[in-house]
Structure formats: C-alpha cells, structure tokens
Amino acid sequence: MTDQVVSTRIDWVREHCQLLRAISAEFRQTRPFDGLTIGTGIHLEAKTVALLLTLRDGGAGLVSTGNLNTTQPDAVEALRAEGITVIGGPTRDSGVHAGYLGEVLAAKPDLILDNGGDLFVRYLDRPYEGLLGGTEETTSGRMRLEPLRGQLKRPILVINDSPIKQFAENEHAVGQSALESFLRMTNRVTNGEQVTVFGYGACGRGVAANFRGACARVSVVDVNPVTRLQAHLDGFSTPPRDIAVANADVIITVTGARDVLTAADLPLLRDGVVLANAGHFPAEIDAAGLINADEVASQREYADDLLTLELVDGRRVHLLARGHMFNLAGPRPLGNSIASMDLGFALQARCLEAVATRSVDADPMASCVVPVPGHIDAAIANSYLDGKYPMAPR
Numbered sequence: 001m002t003d004q005v006v007s008t009r010i011d012w013v014r015e016h017c018q019l020l021r022a023i024s025a026e027f028r029q030t031r032p033f034d035g036l037t038i039g040t041g042i043h044l045e046a047k048t049v050a051l052l053l054t055l056r057d058g059g060a061g062l063v064s065t066g067n068l069n070t071t072q073p074d075a076v077e078a079l080r081a082e083g084i085t086v087i088g089g090p091t092r093d094s095g096v097h098a099g100y101l102g103e104v105l106a107a108k109p110d111l112i113l114d115n116g117g118d119l120f121v122r123y124l125d126r127p128y129e130g131l132l133g134g135t136e137e138t139t140s141g142r143m144r145l146e147p148l149r150g151q152l153k154r155p156i157l158v159i160n161d162s163p164i165k166q167f168a169e170n171e172h173a174v175g176q177s178a179l180e181s182f183l184r185m186t187n188r189v190t191n192g193e194q195v196t197v198f199g200y201g202a203c204g205r206g207v208a209a210n211f212r213g214a215c216a217r218v219s220v221v222d223v224n225p226v227t228r229l230q231a232h233l234d235g236f237s238t239p240p241r242d243i244a245v246a247n248a249d250v251i252i253t254v255t256g257a258r259d260v261l262t263a264a265d266l267p268l269l270r271d272g273v274v275l276a277n278a279g280h281f282p283a284e285i286d287a288a289g290l291i292n293a294d295e296v297a298s299q300r301e302y303a304d305d306l307l308t309l310e311l312v313d314g315r316r317v318h319l320l321a322r323g324h325m326f327n328l329a330g331p332r333p334l335g336n337s338i339a340s341m342d343l344g345f346a347l348q349a350r351c352l353e354a355v356a357t358r359s360v361d362a363d364p365m366a367s368c369v370v371p372v373p374g375h376i377d378a379a380i381a382n383s384y385l386d387g388k389y390p391m392a393p394r
C-alpha cells in the first residue's frame, strides 16, 4: 500500500512551474535580493504564489497586495502561511483597493513589481528615497507609465513587451482561458454562434482563434485599419463596428481602451447577447452605464458572477463578471495556463534580479519603461526548450 499525500491546487501549480523551480534553486545560492524589499501589486492566484516564493528564495522581503477583484483567498492564505506579508483581500471597491496599494508603498519597497501601473503611479504622489525600479506586467500599465518616464527616471522593465509574453501568454493563454472561462461560467454553446472580438492585438488574436477553434463564427472590430486588415487576412470577418455589435451572440472586449461598449449600444444588441471583458481594467465595458440606463427595466443576478439586464422591450443582455476580467472570475477561476505564467513569471524574476543587481543599462532613462532585455528572453526560451528535450542528442 502506497502513502497518499493530500495536496492543494497551489501545490499542483508550484510543482508545474518548472522554470520558477529552477530559478528558486539558483536564487537560494545567489540571493540577489538579500536585504531588499519588493512591493507587489499583481493578481494573487496560484501561479503568483509560485513567483513570490521564488523572490523570497532570492532573499527578498515581500509586501504584497492583489489587483482589483482578482485576489483569490487560497492564494492569500498560502502566502501568509509562508510568512509573506499580504495586505488586504478580495475587493471590488476601488477606494479600498487604493488603500491596500498605499499600505504596500508605506513599506517603502526597494523594488516594485507592478501590474497595471497602480504602484508606480502612486509612488509619484509620495516619492521616497531608495526605490531602485522594478517591473510592469501589462500593456495597460505600460500605456500609463510611458508618459511618466521623465518623473520615474529609474529602470522599469515591461514584461508585456517581451515577445515571449506576447505569444505565450497574451496570444495563446489568454485566448484559451477566455474560451475556458466562457464555457465554465455560462455553460452555453459556442458552435455556430456569432462572436465579436473587440481588439485584435496579441490577446484579441488568441481570443478570436480559440473561439473559431470552438466552431464559433468570429468577427473582429479594431480601430486600427492595418490590424483589421490582418484580421481579415487571417480569415475573420471585419464588418463595420455597429453591424458587428448588432449581429453578435457574444461580444468580448480586449483592447486596453475605455468605453468600448456603452449604454449607447443598447439599441443595437441582440436578445440574449453575452458581454464579457478580458482587458485589464473594468472600464472597457461601461457596466455602470449599462446597468443604470433608461432602457433597463430590471436586473437579475445569478450565482457565479452572471448578471442579466432585462430591457423594457423584453430583450435580455447578460454581463459576465460585471465587466471585470472574466478569465479570472466565476466559479473556480484558473486564469492563464501554468506554463504560460511560468514563462512570464520567469521573466519577472530575472528582470527584478537585473534591476536589483544593477545589471540593466546604467542610464536610468535608457532603461525606464523599456522591454525586457533580449538576453533575458533568450535565456528563458532556452531553459524552457531544454526542459522539453532533456536527453542529450545521440
């Protein structure tokens, strides 16, 4: 009879983060963060636990909080059990969340790991001595921080702009997890349904491809005509915006922009349409505007973050996760695949190491809000591929 060990989902995830496990083993010897505190504001879920424990293995003190509405209680519990300071818990209240971010900055971290620019932007309100720099995870954060380079003036490496993050996470993994989340949350069919994807950047390409793979008819709306042409040549229909909206059974926004879908679109929407946002901020679909519109007679809240707006003319509009990122919502949210996050978080660990050890460009402006250095991308790609072919060639 064999021993049976009961383990958690977080244990499963950590076991599968092969790159982070290898970096952890190395960091235990090299200790690049000894004496340094890292402040983090990133989705707290199972994969992030693996990242934060890797940084801890490198000697870092950590002060961590999540992003708005994506903090998972089991991740917080696991981190606290490991002695890591976690500020706050799950919240949809942006005021409460701002308080958590303020507490992270009050610890005056030497390095910041940011997601969406929340920490770096607030740092500028109350700057302190000693911030070395850090990393920013997303497109949305880069867009926010770029105009502030003149004030930030320290190395901030943008993980999103690594080609590895672009294709491994944004394209392949966001596409898969958007489809997985749609099926898990709604249990509705995709076959033969008309799905409209707003935004055909890296994430939108993956979302469109995955829904097409699930036998949906997919149309793409993008404000950039060159990108629309790309979608057309990739075989998607690219009708004018309002026609795409009016014909959709499902609309997914993934643009990084605000007010992509608003109450002004209500007259166009089909009965039974599902609206979902996979972009970082819950501002792509104006959920409050839709809910409070004159056309809405009543609302029906279901379990699992499903809200139906019943319009005065009898049409129903279903909103997933009230416009928050739906691939981190609903029952048992899994987020992006472990391997994609292992790649992205290995980039995080190596970039934070580079800033901590001052091995990025010495000119602070030359390394402020810039992509991951190419040698880090190459090293991570080699490590991942080496793991796939561990046998030496004969």
Ligand SMILES: NC(=O)c1ccc[n+]([C@@H]2O[C@H](COP(=O)([O-])OP(=O)(O)OC[C@H]3O[C@@H](n4cnc5c(N)ncnc54)[C@H](O)[C@@H]3O)[C@@H](O)[C@H]2O)c1
Pocket: 138, 139, 140, 141, 169, 170, 174, 198, 199, 200, 201, 202, 203, 204, 221, 222, 223, 224, 227, 254, 255, 256, 257, 259, 260, 278, 279, 280, 281, 325, 327, 336
């Ligand atoms: N859900 C997740 O797990 C996840 C993961 C990574 C990134 N993101 C987020 O997804 C969003 C998109 O990221 P990306 O890397 O694809 O960005 P991107 O910049 O590569 O692409 C965005 C696309 O949207 C288009 N666009 C902008 N405004 C538009 C509008 N009003 N209507 C239609 N199209 C519009 C742009 O022209 C561009 O082609 C960002 O907010 C990013 O932070 C989410």
